[in-house]
Amino acid sequence: MAAEALVQGGASVDLYDSMPSVGRKFLLAGKGGLNLTHSEPLESFIARYCKREPQIAPLLRAFGPGQLIAWAHDLGFDVFTGSSGRVFPSDMKAAPLLRAWLHRLRESGVSIHTRHRWTGWNASRLLQFATPTGGVLVDADAVVLAAGGASWPQLGSDAAWVPILETEGVAVAALQPANCGFDVESPRHAGSPGWSEHFHSRFSGQPVKPVALTFTGSDGARFQRQGEFVVTRSGIEGSLVYAASAGVRDEIATSGFAVIHLDLLPDWDLARVIREVAHPRGSKSLSSHLQSRTGLKGIKSALLRELLAPEDFDHPETLAHAIKSLPVRLTAARPVAEVISTAGGVAFESLDERLMIRAMPGVFCAGEMLDWEAPTGGYLLTACFASGRAAGLGALAWLKEQGVSA
Ligand SMILES: Cc1cc2nc3c(=O)[nH]c(=O)nc-3n(C[C@H](O)[C@H](O)[C@H](O)COP(=O)(O)OP(=O)(O)OC[C@H]3O[C@@H](n4cnc5c(N)ncnc54)[C@H](O)[C@@H]3O)c2cc1C
Structure with a gap:
């Protein structure tokens, strides 16, 4: 986006990437359908950037979801809005869009140099690149850095820029996981992570749905939402967990752990659950009783077995409360x-x-190399597009101020 803004403004642009091809994480995002942006009203969209709303808001007012959709149209791609409000290219693929975009950039005059790993500045303030054929020095009138965060480093964004900028005296907030999964504390061995062998061997990779997740941080901030998540080898991940992850991560950093509560029957009220669980079960086993009275079975039933003490199953009211609010220690x-x-x-x-x-x-x-975070839902790419464009336009204005001609 920065390259596009600069070249459209008349600058001569060279784009360098350490990888053999550009946009590898963009392509990975395409594996999930390429959620470009979200259709909610701009004010609620902007509120998703939480603490960084004041800094991100002006970027999105200049280039927000509407402009991004228009940009995709201009490139020849229609979009559609899913039932959740998420916006995707109609073919849900990243590769055709990236191909068309790179073609347009090249046609506009952007020179793309792959396998060029930026390693900082030399004593004469030239940009230094490591390439397979040796070092390259570049004298640029302006530089836009867009080297990404630190996730999936094998795709190129390995955060090697952090020490380079810190050496230059630039303040960099520590990179931390966002939209992430978590390890659970072993229900059997306090202090060690992971599910029991019995549980993970049967259920790892399986979704839990529908379920509501509640989390209240020690700062009083409360998260509550219905959705689904997936059980992993050592814990939980997936959209509902990602949505809660910023608060949970911060709580773990402060307190060493965080307790979330799961409502396994989110569409039932507690009184109904108590009534059904307390219903006489005759000769039925407890699991078939729970299944026939509440529909709880499979992974949900196993989660109760995994996380509750055996005696909790002897008290219908305790069990019903646990079904509505099952604590999980992360x-x-x-x-x-x-x-x-x-x-x-x-x-x-x-x-x-x-x-x-x-x-x-x-x-x-x-x-993503800037200090902000946002949930999944298209908010990440939208802010990357918006900030890329803002940095490109900023560089263009600065070049003009310096009297640098294109
Ligand atoms: C599995 C997955 C799915 C995702 N799905 C979505 C989604 O559907 N919607 C959404 O909004 N977001 C999604 N994201 C997040 C989104 O892809 C990123 O936030 C976004 O790609 C960040 O863009 P960026 O340009 O800042 O950084 P990146 O896309 O990481 O690009 C940085 C580039 O800089 C290059 N680079 C890094 N260091 C150097 C160096 N020293 N020298 C030269 N080049 C360097 C890298 O090779 C890379 O090409 C997803 C992320 C993942 C991991």
């Missing part, structure tokens, strides 16, 4: 390399309103 976010996105990055306080590093005139930053 002890760690999954490693940053395997999560969807990262929080943290270049502090907005280090940047001016056009995303130029105040201490490094002519150097701009955009995308």
Whole structure:
């Protein structure tokens, strides 16, 4: 986006990427359908950026979901809005869109240099790149850095830029997992992570749905939503968990653990659950009783067995309360390399309103390497597009101020 804004403004643009091809994480996002943006009203859209709403809002007002959809149309791609409000390209693929976009960039004059790994600046303030054929030095009038966060480093964004910018005196908030899964504390061995062998061997990879997740942080912030998640080898992941993940991650950082509560029958009220669980079960086993009276079976029934003490099953009211509010103790976010996105990055306080590093005139930053986070739902790509465009336009304006001709 920065390259596009700059080249459209008349600048001569060179785009460098360390990988053999560009946009690898964009292509990975396409595996999930490429959720480009979201159709909710702009004000609620902007509120998704939480603490960084003040910094992200101006970028989205200049280039928000509507402009992004128009941009995709202009490139030849229709979009559709799913029942959740998420917006996807009609073919739900990233590759055709990326191909068309790269074609348009090349046609406009952008020179793309792959296998060029940026390693910082030399003593003469030239950009240094490592390439398979040796080092390359580049003298640029302006630079836009868009080197990504730290998730899926095998796709190129390995956060090697962090020490480079820190050495230059730029404030960088520590990169942390965002939209991530978590490890559970073993219900059998307090302090160690993971489900019992019995549970994970049968249920790892299976979804739990419908379910509601409630989490109240020690700061009083409350999350409550219905949806679904997936049981993993050592814990939980999936859309509902990702949505709660920022607060849960911060709670674990503060307290060493976080307790979420699951409502396994979110469409039933407690009184109904108590009534059905307390219904005389005759000679039926407890699991067939639960299944016939409440419909609880399979993974939901197994979660109760995994997480409750055997004596809890002797008291219908205790069991009913657990079905409506089953505590799960989470002890760690999954490693940053395997999560969807990262929080943290270049502090907005280090940047001016056009995303130029105040201490490094002519150097701009955009995308996930900036210190913001947002849930899944198209909010990540939209802010990357918006900040890329803002940094490109910022660089263009700065070049003009410096009297640099195209
Ligand atoms: C599995 C998965 C699914 C996702 N799905 C969605 C989705 O559907 N919707 C959504 O909104 N978001 C989604 N995301 C998040 C989204 O893909 C990212 O937030 C977005 O790609 C970040 O864009 P970026 O340009 O800032 O960084 P990146 O896309 O990470 O690009 C950074 C680029 O910089 C290059 N680079 C890094 N360091 C150097 C260096 N030193 N020298 C040269 N080049 C370098 C990398 O090779 C890379 O090409 C998903 C993420 C994952 C992991």
